[in-house]
Amino acid sequence: MDEETLSEAFWSAARALRHRTRVALEPWDLSPSLARALNVVSRHGAVRLSTLADHLRIAARTATEVADDLTARGLAARHPDPDDRRATLVSLTEAGTETAQAIRRARQAEGEQFFAALTEAEREDLARLLRKLSTAAGD
Secondary structure, three states: OOHHHHHHHHHHHHHHHHHHHHHHHHHHOOOHHHHHHHHHHHHHOOEEHHHHHHHHOOOHHHHHHHHHHHHHOOOEEEEEEOOEEEEEEEEEOHHHHHHHHHHHHHHHHHHHHHHHHOOHHHHHHHHHHHHHHHHHHOO
């Protein structure tokens, strides 16, 4: 398989998984990027906007917009950082925590269905190879 064909196969699988993820998020009316932000705050607890931006690989200004959107939806709250009055922390509300957990379960179920075409050994090989590529790319 030449490199272009391998790349095309990878992107085709990624698009299919991304589509399934969007479908899985429909009950919550959240974009994949908002769901990722919700997941970051769920995993890390209260975070500064700059930390959220770093985890999402977005500009600080965009992280502010993401936090505003999560707050408007009642999924997050913003409050001053007790260690630095100039900084703002974002944390999940109870609804945000419940939503993050429900999304995690839905995405896991979608992933299980998506990867069901592979044997357990193939899944392990794929996971190993993807980790190797991520490490090589510096992620």
